[in-house]
Amino acid sequence: MASTAHRVCMAMLALPAIALAHGEIVVDVGHTLAAPGATSARGRSEFEFNLDLAREVTAALQARGRSARLINEDGLIPSLKARPQAAEGAAFLLSIHHDSVNAFELQPWQWQGQALDYNDDFAGHSLFVSRDNPDTARSILCARIIGARLQRMGFEPTYKNGRRRAYADPMHAVHYYDGLAVLRHATMPAVLFEAGVIKNRDEELLLRDPARIARMADGIATALVACLTAGQPADDEATADGPPLQPVVE
Numbered sequence: 082m083a084s085t086a087h088r089v090c091m092a093m094l095a096l097p098a099i100a101l102a103h104g105e106i107v108v109d110v111g112h113t114l115a116a117p118g119a120t121s122a123r124g125r126s127e128f129e130f131n132l133d134l135a136r137e138v139t140a141a142l143q144a145r146g147r148s149a150r151l152i153n154e155d156g157l158i159p160s161l162k163a164r165p166q167a168a169e170g171a172a173f174l175l176s177i178h179h180d181s182v183n184a185f186e187l188q189p190w191q192w193q194g195q196a197l198d199y200n201d202d203f204a205g206h207s208l209f210v211s212r213d214n215p216d217t218a219r220s221i222l223c224a225r226i227i228g229a230r231l232q233r234m235g236f237e238p239t240y241k242n243g244r245r246r247a248y249a250d251p252m253h254a255v256h257y258y259d260g261l262a263v264l265r266h267a268t269m270p271a272v273l274f275e276a277g278v279i280k281n282r283d284e285e286l287l288l289r290d291p292a293r294i295a296r297m298a299d300g301i302a303t304a305l306v307a308c309l310t311a312g313q314p315a316d317d318e319a320t321a322d323g324p325p326l327q328p329v330v331e
């Protein structure tokens with residue numbers, strides 16, 4: 082965790098409003114081909130889920146006139162640190178992931194002759210920010226607005242990650258995860274989004290549905306653009322977490 086002095090110093094490096102409002106948004110595809118993350122209940126890798134949603138989010142941002150760029154589309158990025166480096170100069174970094182469960186929570190099952198595992202107890206999205214990012218207050222604000230927008234559209238958050246990660250905003254399932262490399266090494270506000278639980282057999286199918294992916298991407302893009310153009314973050318991280326947000330106005 083950063084010291085108070087470090088945080089105050091880093092807060093002065095926050096991007097100016099014009100850069101936030103017009104700068105590029107970078108969308109990171111979580112994991113790689115070599116280390117593709119968790120395997121879904123039906124045997125599909127997290128990387129493949131991340132790629133589908135990240136492409137849609139990028140397209141939805143571009144459809145709103147924002148400059149947006151995917152990183153790690155080929156799944157070949159060499160390290161965690163290379164992600165924020167690839168985002169250098171951007172106004173915002175959004176890393177796309179899909180969630181799993183603990184190994185002891187898995188049940189075995191067979192799917193099309195394959196021995197796989199699942200857990201149907203948890204479903205829903207969640208969001209993560211780091212207090213070691215140079216603009217934690219803006220990161221929290223954007224995460225809260227994404228969460229608020231998605232819930233308003235009918236998407237449900239998961240509270241499973243509250244068992245291990247402290248909340249920045251419980252209502253919108255925004256957590257602190259200070260040590261996440263992609264967030265803490267970013268030089269711009271950054272959020273990691275977990276779209277849903279791919280070990281859940283019902284939610285997995287929803288997370289593979291192209292129309293639902295596009296709808297979720299649309300909600301994320303609406304929220305992110307609102308946050309970067311009109312959002313007023315708290316003065317510092319200490320006051321950024323707190324009472325419910327007003328709904329996003331389109």
Ligand SMILES: [Zn+2]
Binds near residue numbers: 111112118119127178
């Ligand atoms: Zn992941």
